[in-house]
Amino acid sequence: MITSEQKKDLFALWKKNLVSFWGIYSQNKMGLIGLVILIIFTLMALFGPLLVEITTMAVDDVTQVLHPPTGNFWLGTDDLGKDIFAGVIIGSRVSLLVGVAATAISMIIGTVIGIVSGFYGKTIDALLMRITDVFLVIPWLPLMLVMAALLGPSLANIIFVIGITSWAGTARIIRSQTLSIKERPYVERARAIGSGDTHIMFYHILPNVFPLIFANTVLVAAIAILSETTLSFLGMGDPTRVTWGMMLHFAFSMGAVSFGAWWWLLPPGICVVLVVLSFTFIGYALDEVLNPKLRRRD
Amino acid sequence: MNMRNYLVTKFIQALITVFIVIGMNFFLFRIMPGDPIRVLIRNPKISADSLARVREQFGLNEGRLVQFWIYLRDLFTGDFGSSFNYRQPVLDIIMERVPATVLLVGTATVLSIIIGVLLGVILAWKRGTRLDVIGLSVSLILYSMPTFWVAIIMVMIFAVYWQIFPLGGMGLPGVFYTSYWAELASKGRYLFLPTITFALILVGEYVLIMRSSLLEVMREDYMLTARAKGVSNRNLLRRHALPNAMLPVVTLIAINLGFIVGGAIQIETVFSWPGLGRLMYTALTNRDYPVLQGLFLFVTIAVVGANFCADILYRYLDPRVKS
């Protein structure tokens, strides 16, 4: 077990790492832009729907079906007369939620498998890596579609499906890192004093893989959001819940294209692109922070 | 490890993967909710006898393990089952659609590789300049856009707003062409927009990978040596940097195959292109489980096979092995 002294040291270490981390990160323009965009959307997701209700922005006007942007409706209306601007804001919450939830599941599975596989090695490693390879090879969209078809259209199923199919890349990366950490002195020391396997994995390996997990999470999140959008568009989402993907699904099937309703087709897509971009930028920046080789030599 | 051992190892790995996928495929579909018979027979007024007959036909009477054995046996004889929707052998239906998809995916991949590699080289060479930043940003943005969304925008611009290209499909049946050239041009019009859209989606990643791969190679020691020897920039690029930088691209193509499949499904759906992707979407909407199952297997095996070829190719091209 760790003593409270050790805990305090750990905490101080974390804090120091965080400060130096931010020092490097803030130098990266891309990373900052990504962070800003993400913060904006997070705020939108957290407080947006509340604001929408308060300001009665979501009042539908059935006489104004499929209307281009006007004073009342900043982004126009859809085929039911609903305000699209309000839709985009409300949709942000569920879209981000699904992305976050799916990413969480994926990361947990990937990390656990990666650490266990790298730590134990030999047969367990071979077996787990075989399974990982299978999941890496399988084309993701058909697998997701097949599972979603079997389980039925719902948000919970989408989260489940995305989580179950995207952990492989993470597992591989974590595993390689685990392999190298395993040989480090402090791990040897911990083993020498008789620490159990789980203890070592949790208190020694995990904290050291953490930066890698962090960087990888961001990239997985980008994929998760794209996946939810695609699955919803293809009809696997819950039609009673508003997400950006569902908005595009309805736009496409309700004839927005031939109607020329660009105000319905563009905004949800742009939001998805912005969020994914922000994650990608942050991911790249994190990569540079963690991997000094990639930093510019200027 | 010499080439032969490498080949054998990779082959066995591929085989194991395929077997696991087959098993997965089978058991996934056996846990589906609802009675498969109901989905199959939309006629509620079917007699108990007919129902029993169909149960037998689809082998739903036996135990799980027996069913699996039958499934395996059928697979090896090319029997992927019968479509619920069309009542025809699944493999036949799949093979009918293969040419269309190969045409679309093949053309788009070739196009995107050529453009991607070229642009990646240019950007790496002009690293740090305005062009590089613009190029990078555009590639990143393209990479972040949902495939179907890009397709919808292309349709809106080029087929609805400016009616330059047709809205979808692979051609109009029942049209009589005055010359072979006219027929080719007409078919080309239908192929153009989906292909360009697909290429746009793929190009982003190729540019990024090519660029970073080239940048990394250019920093390598042997490059510095070559430069010190006075080799000209152009030769440096062509004879030293490029071949080494191409390697990740080869791997990328293989890794990308999964992504390409996903992209094909979306693009074929938006453009009504009659290929495997669209078949998957239709089978999904109709809950045509045999077709879904067969397609999934078919596509996965194709991807595993392609990966295997890529692994061989990579090994063959790797300069570290050559020297």
Next chain:
Amino acid sequence: MKQFKWLPLLLVVLLFCSVALTGCAGGTQESQHVFRSGYMREIESLNPMVIWSVQAYEVMYLTYNFLISWDEDLNVIPELAREWEVDEDGTLWTFYLQEGVKWHDGEPFTADDVKFTYEYIRDNELGYFYDYVAAMEEIEVLDDYTLTVKTDEPIAWMPQVLVPILPAHIWSEIDPEEAEGDFANDNPVGTGPFKVVEHRKGEYTRMVANDDYFKGRPALDEVIFMIYANTDVMVEALKQGELEIISDVPGAQFKALEDAADPNILALNADSPSFTELAFNVWDDPGSLGNPHLLDKNVRVAIEYALDRQELIDVALMGYGEVASTLVPPLFEYWHLDLGPDFRSYDPDQAEAILEEAGYSRGGHGLRVGPDGELMSYTLLIRSESPDNQKMATMIKDMLSAVGIGIEVSVIDEGTLTDRIYEGDFDMFIWGWYVDIDPTSILKVATTDEIMSWSDCFYSNPEYDALHQLQQRTMDREERRDLIYEMQRIFYDDAAYIMLSYDPELQAYRTDRYTGWVRNPRTGPVMYTNVIDSYEQLKPIE
């Protein structure tokens, strides 16, 4: 480096231009009169025994003929049978068939083909056609063009036997098990005006004119059914002249077409015998998983009063539809019962009054509580395939919460919904029916016999069942009508269904290339209806 850069870009630009230009310049020619029809769903098969979609049926109607057809007033007229008569008992029918009719492969059509077809279907209980021939006891061929059919009891709707006549010389070689299974029927041989020559699943089906058609070769040389994955593309194709007609157009696109008022495109809002209903689980069996409140007629009637059906139609269906009342749509004027003042129109106050009196008063959360102490909270199942139903569901939820009834909307796909219906695991759902010309088939849906088969609400009323048996046997039209009126009244009264809307068929077709469109019935659609008159009569505009 310089040439390197520009060359490929130049190539791509050149390619772009050349392809676009040659496309625009034409170079194609249509020397034949080709008619293209656009639709959203696939033609799943060419085998009549396994098809169920509207479009597959349309192809079947063009390939094969029935013995009879209908005119614009829905009177039965000759087709393959030029005359028929029935004996006094009403059980022995004699059909006199057309002479000189040929199958697509040149073989002559005779009475043997009819006998074979009916017996083949009857003895093997094939497809949806079995119901029409189930009562045929004995079929005899008197000569090449005369045939008798003896039914075990008088059948009021004979001779409307909607069974496609199949060529005996081909189908007798086909194992009945395969007929209902693997048999693709890729080269169908029939007597109809068009013959399938190309069938690409999921893309299009091409038919060419039958030169020897017994009613005269159609002016159209080819009919091609094109399948579209997406409504937008289909509508654009119509506007750009690639299609002559599109059917089953969703409300939003139809409205856009109406508003655009293109002089060459006619947007047709046609009467169609289909309706949408809200069905309750009225199964009073302990095995039922439905909410017991719904077994109380007061609750169902109150729900009907609480729904503003006109509003539902105006918003969810964009105004395309009529408020529905009884099982038999008004399109079938002769059989439809006008309820007059007995119709329960929108009256939320009345709804509340009924609920109060029946012992359902408001409790906490604004929801009413039943005499059994349970909240009035039910689940409404909606099909994921129908966005219109989904819109309605949201509105219904609001309307019912206004009178104190809580609704949870659950969207599932048709397969799952069908399963749950058969297990009695539902409270209410929304679905629809397409009604045959003769009312027997839709009335049958509410009989006890059809529970676990065609019935989807578990309605069981012995009086209704008895009337149904009787009307089938009543040969006198007026007598029969009275019985059918009574049946509609009983079923309406019991409110196992709340009939939401009579839905129109929305079609749009071009008026600048062909003329001679025939609507059947008079206020009905021009295609995808019960007859193929339009296909037979369309001529190019010179």
